[in-house]
Amino acid sequence: MNRNVRGLRWGTPVAAASAAVVATMVLNPTPGASGAPQSTAKAKAPTAKNVIFINGDGMGAAAREAARLHLAGLQGRLTMDRLPVSGQLTTTPDDPKAVVTDSAAAATAWATGEKTYNGAISVDTHGNPLPTLGAQAKAAGKATGLVTTAQVTDASPAAFFANTADRGKQDEIARQYLDVSKPDVILGGGEDWWLPAGTAGAFPDKPAEDTSEGSRGTKGNLIAKARRSGYRYVTNAKDLDKATGGKVLGLFGNEEMFQQRPEGQGDVYAPAVDLATMTSKALKTLDKNKKGFFLMVEEEGVDEFAHSNNGTRVLQSMQQLEKAVAVARAYQATHPDTLLVVTGDHETGGLAVEENDTGDESGTGVSAEDGPFTIHGSDRTFTIDWTTSGHSSVDVPVTAAGPLASRFTGKHANTYVHDVLSQVLAPRR
Numbered sequence: 127m128n129r130n131v132r133g134l135r136w137g138t139p140v141a142a143a144s145a146a147v148v149a150t151m152v153l154n155p156t157p158g159a160s161g162a163p164q165s166t167a168k169a170k171a172p173t174a175k176n177v178i179f180i181n182g183d184g185m186g187a188a189a190r191e192a193a194r195l196h197l198a199g200l201q202g203r204l205t206m207d208r209l210p211v212s213g214q215l216t217t218t219p220d221d222p223k224a225v226v227t228d229s230a231a232a233a234t235a236w237a238t239g240e241k242t243y244n245g246a247i248s249v250d251t252h253g254n255p256l257p258t259l260g261a262q263a264k265a266a267g268k269a270t271g272l273v274t275t276a277q278v279t280d281a282s283p284a285a286f287f288a289n290t291a292d293r294g295k296q297d298e299i300a301r302q303y304l305d306v307s308k309p310d311v312i313l314g315g316g317e318d319w320w321l322p323a324g325t326a327g328a329f330p331d332k333p334a335e336d337t338s339e340g341s342r343g344t345k346g347n348l349i350a351k352a353r354r355s356g357y358r359y360v361t362n363a364k365d366l367d368k369a370t371g372g373k374v375l376g377l378f379g380n381e382e383m384f385q386q387r388p389e390g391q392g393d394v395y396a397p398a399v400d401l402a403t404m405t406s407k408a409l410k411t412l413d414k415n416k417k418g419f420f421l422m423v424e425e426e427g428v429d430e431f432a433h434s435n436n437g438t439r440v441l442q443s444m445q446q447l448e449k450a451v452a453v454a455r456a457y458q459a460t461h462p463d464t465l466l467v468v469t470g471d472h473e474t475g476g477l478a479v480e481e482n483d484t485g486d487e488s489g490t491g492v493s494a495e496d497g498p499f500t501i502h503g504s505d506r507t508f509t510i511d512w513t514t515s516g517h518s519s520v521d522v523p524v525t526a527a528g529p530l531a532s533r534f535t536g537k538h539a540n541t542y543v544h545d546v547l548s549q550v551l552a553p554r555r
């Protein structure tokens with residue numbers, strides 16, 4: 127992983143990043159975020175040209191806390207929590223049948239500023255398509271990209287770059303990526319939706335680890351179509367690293383880039399290309415656009431493994447997300463005209479961080495307590511407990527750095543993300 131960071135123009139990773147972070151906060155104070163006098167702040171504050179939006183799917187405050195203890199220690203801090211600005215978002219959808227959101231309605235709120243029903247991809251409650259930030263950024267001449275460990279056509283990235291009444295129509299979403307919104311960088315899983323049945327592609331159908339996987343697209347061979355429209359197509363880390371040019375399509379699995387299962391039931395988190403490496407490559411590619419860029423990054427493992435109440439894999443997914451955040455933070459630190467936002471679309475599992483006390487066991491089977499998990503730099507341990515295998519409606523933290531970051535202080539509805547990002551990506555003429 128470090129090779130990538132060193133590969134980029136920004137020098138050795140952590141030391142340079144922290145020095146630059148301090149420099150940036152001085153040079154680019156978010157009013158109030160660093161205490162620099164307003165006048166100098168106003169004069170020097172760069173305007174935002176780039177946006178890096180990071181979604182820990184299913185990541186509530188408790189998942190952050192569990193990761194903080196496990197990865198940073200009792201008094202440690204995660205990179206995502208060291209961003210200068212923090213706030214919280216409510217996630218309620220506009221759905222007659224649901225109080226708790228799914229990823230589609232949540233991402234639609236971010237990408238369009240509109241509340242809608244669960245399962246909707248950037249359409250309103252009547253099914254009418256809504257303008258998306260990804261398409262608007264493209265129209266403003268910016269480069270755009272999405273990186274995820276889910277299918278690249280899954281709900282969270284899809285809402286920024288497509289419009290469908292049903293999140294399940296992932297082949298239609300892929301077609302819209304090529305024909306309508308044209309994101310320049312597309313990296314993640316989901317090959318199954320780009321190829322018709324019978325055309326296995328780079329990842330064989332019905333693999334042993336999940337025999338339900340297999341090519342199932344109904345829009346023809348979209349990989350061939352992507353290549354014809356100028357995308358460099360890759361299927362592994364080596365070719366991704368070598369890929370040149372401004373348009374890259376990387377599909378690194380049939381569906382998600384992991385196998386979401388309860389502990390010991392075939393659960394695997396080993397993406398063919400890790401999230402930080404995909405994020406680095408996307409930044410390197412999009413950075414070339416002088417008008418700036420919009421990059422959406424997602425770690426899907428937090429949500430999927432929380433659905434399986436699998437604490438071990440949730441922590442593993444959080445660790446990978448943290449590494450990707452560190453790459454984005456290092457970029458933001460040396461590119462002060464970049465707004466970096468880290469949040470979650472909703473909380474999953476009703477995750478709780480508890481003392482080790484088998485006496486208060488509240489669940490059975492998969493929802494039984496997990497752990498004990500180690501605390502970084504300590505011989506102490508903690509337990510993770512669950513209240514549901516679904517999503518919950520608790521607020522999600524949002525942390526941010528860069529121009530406009532201070533807008534995220536306080537508590538807001540998730541549509542507010544659109545209000546802030548659109549100032550950079552869809553500037554009113």
Ligand SMILES: [Zn+2]
Nearest residue numbers: 184429430474
């Ligand atoms: Zn979920």
